[in-house]
Amino acid sequence: MNPKYKHATVYQIYPRSFADSDGDGVGDIRGIISKLDYLAELGVDVIWLSPVYKSPNDDNGYDISDYRDIQPEFGTMADFDELLAEAKARGISIIMDLVINHTSDEHEWFKKALAGEEKYKNYYIIKKGKNGKLPNNWGNFFADCPWEPFGDPKNEEYFLHLFSKKQPDLNWYNPEVYREICDIMRFWLDKGVAGFRCDVINVIHKKSFEDGKRQLVLTGREHYLSTDGTHRILSSLRRDVIDKYDAFTVGETVMVDIPMARDLCDESRRELDMVFAFEHMECDQIAVKWFKTKFKPKKLMKTLTKWQTGLNWNTLYFENHDQPRSVTRFTKGGEYRAVGAKMLLGLLFTLRGTTFIYQGEEIGMTNGAFDSLDEIMDIESHNVDKMAKSMGIINPFRWNLIKKTSRDNARTPMQWTDGEGAGFTSGTPWLKLHPNHKTVNVRRDLSNPDGVIAFFKKVNAYKKSSEVLKEGSFKELCAEGDVYAFERELDGERLTVVASFSDKTRALPEGIEGECIISNYEGVGEKLRPYEFRLIKPKLGAN
Numbered sequence: 001m002n003p004k005y006k007h008a009t010v011y012q013i014y015p016r017s018f019a020d021s022d023g024d025g026v027g028d029i030r031g032i033i034s035k036l037d038y039l040a041e042l043g044v045d046v047i048w049l050s051p052v053y054k055s056p057n058d059d060n061g062y063d064i065s066d067y068r069d070i071q072p073e074f075g076t077m078a079d080f081d082e083l084l085a086e087a088k089a090r091g092i093s094i095i096m097d098l099v100i101n102h103t104s105d106e107h108e109w110f111k112k113a114l115a116g117e118e119k120y121k122n123y124y125i126i127k128k129g130k131n132g133k134l135p136n137n138w139g140n141f142f143a144d145c146p147w148e149p150f151g152d153p154k155n156e157e158y159f160l161h162l163f164s165k166k167q168p169d170l171n172w173y174n175p176e177v178y179r180e181i182c183d184i185m186r187f188w189l190d191k192g193v194a195g196f197r198c199d200v201i202n203v204i205h206k207k208s209f210e211d212g213k214r215q216l217v218l219t220g221r222e223h224y225l226s227t228d229g230t231h232r233i234l235s236s237l238r239r240d241v242i243d244k245y246d247a248f249t250v251g252e253t254v255m256v257d258i259p260m261a262r263d264l265c266d267e268s269r270r271e272l273d274m275v276f277a278f279e280h281m282e283c284d285q286i287a288v289k290w291f292k293t294k295f296k297p298k299k300l301m302k303t304l305t306k307w308q309t310g311l312n313w314n315t316l317y318f319e320n321h322d323q324p325r326s327v328t329r330f331t332k333g334g335e336y337r338a339v340g341a342k343m344l345l346g347l348l349f350t351l352r353g354t355t356f357i358y359q360g361e362e363i364g365m366t367n368g369a370f371d372s373l374d375e376i377m378d379i380e381s382h383n384v385d386k387m388a389k390s391m392g393i394i395n396p397f398r399w400n401l402i403k404k405t406s407r408d409n410a411r412t413p414m415q416w417t418d419g420e421g422a423g424f425t426s427g428t429p430w431l432k433l434h435p436n437h438k439t440v441n442v443r444r445d446l447s448n449p450d451g452v453i454a455f456f457k458k459v460n461a462y463k464k465s466s467e468v469l470k471e472g473s474f475k476e477l478c479a480e481g482d483v484y485a486f487e488r489e490l491d492g493e494r495l496t497v498v499a500s501f502s503d504k505t506r507a508l509p510e511g512i513e514g515e516c517i518i519s520n521y522e523g524v525g526e527k528l529r530p531y532e533f534r535l536i537k538p539k540l541g542a543n
């Protein structure tokens with residue numbers, strides 16, 4: 001693992017929704033530049049920038065039509081270079097989103113493939129149909145069919161797209177594809193980016209195109225999840241590119257289990273520095289992410305413990321641009337919104353691993369306030385609606401499902417002020433602003449010495465100063481009911497963390513005593529107050 005980034009505080013920016021400098025309602029690079037002082041003040045070390053490359057925007061930039069150019073609505077390459085330099089001047093590195101499972105169908109490679117150039121046809125996965133049917137029975141991540149006719153339908157050829165039909169999957173059997181992607185990575189690393197967050201990186205290589213075992217979702221996944229081929233590609237990319245720049249990589253690894261995660265970031269295999277696992281994000285769903293159920297704290301706590309003890313180094317995250325907001329999912333919100341947001345942040349800075357924060361999490365932003373599907377832009381949500389409709393699910397139910405799970409919940413514009421446009425834009429925002437920006441916004445939170453940001457800064461600074469939090473071991477002390485407690489220990493020095501997921505008062509787990517160093521409440525009571533978080537220095541000899 002690259003030690004330079006192991007203890008970094010990483011902040012994810014979803015450029016479309018972060019800050020709009022020119023009033024077109026869409027966030028942009030100059031907007032990000034204007035907020036760098038704020039990020040430096042938070043104690044952010046690394047920015048993970050969601051895609052800013054040229055894109056027709058079918059999936060908000062995750063469909064790239066030119067890997068070496070900037071999306072015009074985000075600005076220019078000169079703006080990007082300035083962002084990099086200005087960030088660097090504040091001691092902040094930038095990692096890019098590397099989307100290499102697929103390109104846009106508007107990428108010149110795909111256009112040339114469609115025009116019949118064999119060389120480029122071989123960049124994608126194009127297969128003949130089987131007896132008038134699709135090439136196989138696989139599923140698709142966006143509730144769609146993963147095969148789309150390629151060119152003239154009478155040829156009965158189809159291209160594979162595990163995501164939207166405007167995101168054709170690349171053919172990683174082709175060494176030309178490997179060379180092209182290496183060059184693209186070098187292009188950005190030469191500019192001075194610190195590394196990459198690698199989008200759906202554990203599905204890039206498909207080991208066969210046979211029919212898959214029938215599953216509720218993603219039939220066929222056994223043919224492409226963390227294959228040997230993917231391992232080989234990752235170690236080659238590391239050797240040929242990443243290591244030459246002392247860069248850093250974090251893989252987004254869907255449906256990954258602990259053994260797979262261990263292999264993907266095993267030091268001796270030299271593939272990725274770390275991975276994003278998803279299991280803890282599944283603690284409020286039934287079978288698939290679109291069916292949410294009541295949040296069970298115990299399931300979350302047990303899953304956190306399982307990964308803390310099963311994998312040597314974790315990424316710590318509760319939010320990103322694909323997940324509903326954590327304060328809405330894991331707390332009752334309302335009067336407990338701020339205290340709950342602090343408790344969740346407390347965990348993100350005291351569990352063992354690298355902390356990743358998503359924009360707005362530092363003020364406890366909530367799920368969007370959408371009234372109907374018309375207000376939702378996310379392609380996934382629209383596909384889910386179509387699928388549910390075809391299954392005969394009637395509308396109030398369909399909307400109820402989407403309202404809770406839509407990725408747009410995390411994509412509402414960043415709430416900077418209580419003014420019109422929330423300080424995000426002077427124009428009309430591309431996605432509905434949450435009306436609670438009147439009270440939940442950066443300016444107001446910053447002016448409050450007990451604000452969520454103040455807590456964020458405190459716990460972030462503490463982690464940076466504490467070898468125990470950075471390197472210490474993890475031991476679960478309690479994961480009963482809705483109270484989580486664990487110990488971090490290094491060379492005999494210990495810290496204890498207690499976090500309540502309850503909106504009621506709870507007893508402190510037995511045997512936990514000592515000096516409370518950080519808490520999300522005034523003073524220390526005998527019992528835990530709703531969503532209370534405590535970082536405790538145990539009494540010598542206790543525990």
Ligand code: TEU
Nearest residue numbers: 059062099141142163199200254322380
């Ligand atoms: O996401 C991959 C992924 O599997 C999910 O998190 C995804 O959001 C979807 O909900 C699956 O059901 C990554 C990106 O983070 C996401 O924004 C992109 O849409 C996707 O890859 C395709 O590039």
